[in-house]
Amino acid sequence: MKKLINEIDNIVDEMLDGMTAAYPNYVKRLEGLDVLVRAGGSEGKVALVSGGGSGHEPAHGGFVGKGMLDAAVAGAVFTSPTPDQVYEAIKAADGGKGVLLVIKNYTGDVMNFEMAADMARDEDIEVDQVIVADDVAVENSTWTTGRRGIAGTIFVHKLAGACAEAGGSLADVKRIAEKVIANVRSMGMAVDACTVPAAGKPSFDLAEDEIEIGIGIHGEPGVNREKLSSVNDISDKLLDKIFAEGIYNAGDEVAVMVNGMGGTPLMELFVANKHVHEVLADKGIKIYKTLVGNYMTSLDMEGFSITLLKLDDELKTYLDAPADTPAFVQV
Amino acid sequence: MSTKVYDCISKIGDTIEENKDFLTDLDREIGDADHGVNMARGFHAVVEKIPKDDANIGAVLKKTGMTLLSTVGGASGPLYGTAYMEAGKVMAGKTEMTAEDFSAILKAAIAGIQKRGKAIRGEKTMLDALIPASEVFDEKIAGGSDIVTALNAACEEAEKGIEYTKTIRATKGRASYLGDRSIGHQDPGATSATLTLETIRDFLKEE
Numbered sequence: 001m002k003k004l005i006n007e008i009d010n011i012v013d014e015m016l017d018g019m020t021a022a023y024p025n026y027v028k029r030l031e032g033l034d035v036l037v038r039a040g041g042s043e044g045k046v047a048l049v050s051g052g053g054s055g056h057e058p059a060h061g062g063f064v065g066k067g068m069l070d071a072a073v074a075g076a077v078f079t080s081p082t083p084d085q086v087y088e089a090i091k092a093a094d095g096g097k098g099v100l101l102v103i104k105n106y107t108g109d110v111m112n113f114e115m116a117a118d119m120a121r122d123e124d125i126e127v128d129q130v131i132v133a134d135d136v137a138v139e140n141s142t143w144t145t146g147r148r149g150i151a152g153t154i155f156v157h158k159l160a161g162a163c164a165e166a167g168g169s170l171a172d173v174k175r176i177a178e179k180v181i182a183n184v185r186s187m188g189m190a191v192d193a194c195t196v197p198a199a200g201k202p203s204f205d206l207a208e209d210e211i212e213i214g215i216g217i218h219g220e221p222g223v224n225r226e227k228l229s230s231v232n233d234i235s236d237k238l239l240d241k242i243f244a245e246g247i248y249n250a251g252d253e254v255a256v257m258v259n260g261m262g263g264t265p266l267m268e269l270f271v272a273n274k275h276v277h278e279v280l281a282d283k284g285i286k287i288y289k290t291l292v293g294n295y296m297t298s299l300d301m302e303g304f305s306i307t308l309l310k311l312d313d314e315l316k317t318y319l320d321a322p323a324d325t326p327a328f329v330q331v
Numbered sequence: 332m333s334t335k336v337y338d339c340i341s342k343i344g345d346t347i348e349e350n351k352d353f354l355t356d357l358d359r360e361i362g363d364a365d366h367g368v369n370m371a372r373g374f375h376a377v378v379e380k381i382p383k384d385d386a387n388i389g390a391v392l393k394k395t396g397m398t399l400l401s402t403v404g405g406a407s408g409p410l411y412g413t414a415y416m417e418a419g420k421v422m423a424g425k426t427e428m429t430a431e432d433f434s435a436i437l438k439a440a441i442a443g444i445q446k447r448g449k450a451i452r453g454e455k456t457m458l459d460a461l462i463p464a465s466e467v468f469d470e471k472i473a474g475g476s477d478i479v480t481a482l483n484a485a486c487e488e489a490e491k492g493i494e495y496t497k498t499i500r501a502t503k504g505r506a507s508y509l510g511d512r513s514i515g516h517q518d519p520g521a522t523s524a525t526l527t528l529e530t531i532r533d534f535l536k537e538e
Contacts, residue, residue: 079369108404108405139510216508218363220505
């Protein structure tokens with residue numbers, strides 16, 4: 001394993017201090033905790049709190065700022081943060097109008113965030129939550145924990161964050177978050193696995209000519225192992241599975257995110273995006289906005305995910321609203 | 332002089348440490364390869380943080396639960412943390428534990444785990460070891476057995492519970508993504524729960 005690290009155990013700590021040093025106008029770190037909050041506080045508005053294991057940078061700390069999150073909690077690499085950390089984040093972010101937790105659908109994340117919410121309610125802080133489960137690679141049945149939350153989470157941060165910034169109530173902000181969740185779907189793939197620093201070796205082994213389709217964001221294997229093909233073919237496979245949801249039809253307007261997993265050059269993401277635009281044009285689906293870049297990564301994994309969000313006038317308004325965060329700026 | 336509850340919890344910590352790699356390997360098969368590592372980290376912190384001389388069993392169990400919650404992470408942290416905190420409520424203010432107390436501890440811990448994990452028996456979780464163990468423990472106590480005899484029977488049931496988890500597919504937690512591929516593997520949580528019961532039994536036997 002070759003990585004730019006000092007002590008493996010200090011990675012998250014040093015990363016958070018480095019982020020705070022880089023963006024003092026945006027974020028500050030709660031003392032002794034792995035929590036980033038807005039440098040200017042969140043008084044008088046509904047607060048959005050998210051987080052999860054580390055290794056998904058810039059998610060989630062990079063999205064703390066005006067128009068998106070109010071606090072982000074960082075767990076150990078790929079491990080949910082503990083309830084005491086989430087609880088402190090809720091307390092610090094609460095501006096008196098209530099707090100919405102944006103949780104990705106993993107057993108550990110859901111339990112730790114829910115316990116923190118219980119603790120905060122004991123102190124009379126109004127807390128509600130939404131659970132993002134946009135990954136179509138996982139079967140959504142009563143026989144599993146359900147779909148994972150992946151890159152679509154960024155759209156929840158953006159649109160619900162805009163609603164909160166505009167003065168929406170906790171119920172309003174939750175409604176927008178749930179509307180995004182109902183209309184957003186993603187699917188990802190890997191050309192190569194990632195290496196968790198503490199594990200020291202790749203999370204799965206792929207031959208030179210193999211790829212994993214349907215990976216999550218924790219280095220877990222995907223649903224299919226296949227031979228490497230062109231990025232157009234791969235994109236078609238991801239899109240087919242997303243289209244099979246029946247949400248995106250001719251005449252619809254969507255936002256597109258082509259998200260890098262951390263180890264894939266932007267050049268390749270743009271090549272993928274070109275094809276995504278062609279396919280959507282063929283289907284008569286209009287693209288209202290496109291995001292290409294590393295938003296929800298998986299350490300050094302090579303690969304990408306495609307996310308579609310179906311829009312109506314209300315969602316467009318919140319998508320277009322300004323945002324000013326370390327990793328997402330829109331004027 | 333340390334209290335019995337301190338000694339028992341530090342024995343549980345020893346057992347977890349001894350089985351750290353075993354639990355992590357079980358988790359590698361069907362989960363994310365961190366169960367033993369996370370539990371061991373948690374119990375190291377517990378043994379450091381709980382008072383050696385506080386005879387209030389409830390307070391020590393509560394502190395154990397709070398510490399596991401803030402150090403283990405993942406899904407095991409909230410589940411074991413809840414179990415110990417619920418046990419702490421049962422034992423609040425008590426300095427001795429009777430067989431009836433232990434019966435109530437098991438039931439409270441199970442109820443807490445079920446509520447937090449939204450799981451039921453038969454989903455390839457620690458409940459598949461704990462619920463049958465609790466049931467047979469109550470039967471034995473009702474039949475006049477002493478606590479060690481009842482715990483012996485409970486541990487046997489928990490072991491059977493582990494075997495049972497090999498035969499079923501996971502429908503909760505990360506193992507559920509594997510679908511039928513989780514069949515054939517024993518559940519790491521059921522295993523650590525059984526190891527915990529066995530350690531308590533061995534501790535009480537020596538007493």
